[in-house]
Amino acid sequence: xxxxxxxxxxxxxxxxxxxxxxxxxxxxxxxxxxxxxxxxxxxxxxxxxxxxxxxxxxxxxxxxxxxxxxxxxxxxxxxxxxxxxxxxxxxxxxxxxxxxxxxxxxxxxx
Amino acid sequence: xxxxxxxxxxxxxxxxxxxxxxxxxxxxxxxxxxxxxxxxxxxxxxxxxxxxxxxxxxxxxxxxxxxxxxxxxxxxxxxxxxxxxxxxxxxxxxxxxxxxxxxxxxxxxxxxxx
Numbered sequence: 001x002x003x004x005x006x007x008x009x010x011x012x013x014x015x016x017x018x019x020x021x022x023x024x025x026x027x028x029x030x031x032x033x034x035x036x037x038x039x040x041x042x043x044x045x046x047x048x049x050x051x052x053x054x055x056x057x058x059x060x061x062x063x064x065x066x067x068x069x070x071x072x073x074x075x076x077x078x079x080x081x082x083x084x085x086x087x088x089x090x091x092x093x094x095x096x097x098x099x100x101x102x103x104x105x106x107x108x109x110x
Numbered sequence: 111x112x113x114x115x116x117x118x119x120x121x122x123x124x125x126x127x128x129x130x131x132x133x134x135x136x137x138x139x140x141x142x143x144x145x146x147x148x149x150x151x152x153x154x155x156x157x158x159x160x161x162x163x164x165x166x167x168x169x170x171x172x173x174x175x176x177x178x179x180x181x182x183x184x185x186x187x188x189x190x191x192x193x194x195x196x197x198x199x200x201x202x203x204x205x206x207x208x209x210x211x212x213x214x215x216x217x218x219x220x221x222x223x224x
Contacts, residue, residue, distance in 0.1 A: 031210045042112060042200055042215030043153075050210070088153065092209030097166050100153040
């Protein structure tokens with residue numbers, strides 16, 4: 001079974017609005033990463049946050065991590081049509097393994 | 111373009127057959143990962159190789175096997191194929207072997223078992 005559980009499973013917003021996706025996990029982690037996947041294509045790494053970090057920014061992306069609640073959120077500000085994709089969280093377990101969630105399908109409407 | 115290449119892009123075969131999927135990692139990357147993505151199971155980690163040796167194993171069936179060659183390219187062998195093996199198979203590579211390393215994904219091989 002998947003470690004990360006994204007919420008919501010699907011999200012549809014208007015261009016220019018902010019999009020927030022959440023990820024919950026069950027076991028202890030050493031890092032959490034977010035990836036984007038355009039339809040039928042390979043995943044693209046967006047951002048990594050380590051277990052001792054609480055917040056990280058990269059351009060229009062903001063990631064938070066709450067290890068006490070075992071949850072993370074990805075905020076995309078000022079969304080664009082090109083942000084339409086599926087977003088996955090992946091938790092780093094132990095030294096080597098990454099476990100991916102089921103993903104959130106984000107649709108940006110023009 | 112991630113720098114990871116996978117061949118073939120599409121593969122259509124029949125149940126009971128055997129296929130080989132190939133992956134070339136980014137230049138300089140020592141780790142190769144294989145993932146299976148299907149509609150009902152999501153993205154499942156199969157196996158990781160680092161510099162020619164198996165490093166981590168996930169939900170890989172006994173009918174599946176993989177190897178990483180001295181030139182660091184990798185092959186995933188799927189045998190006795192079943193309808194349920196139809197999926198997208200992704201290869202990813204990373205510089206080292208830690209879970210904190212960014213993984214770079216290839217474009218995938220779409221396998222259809224008829």
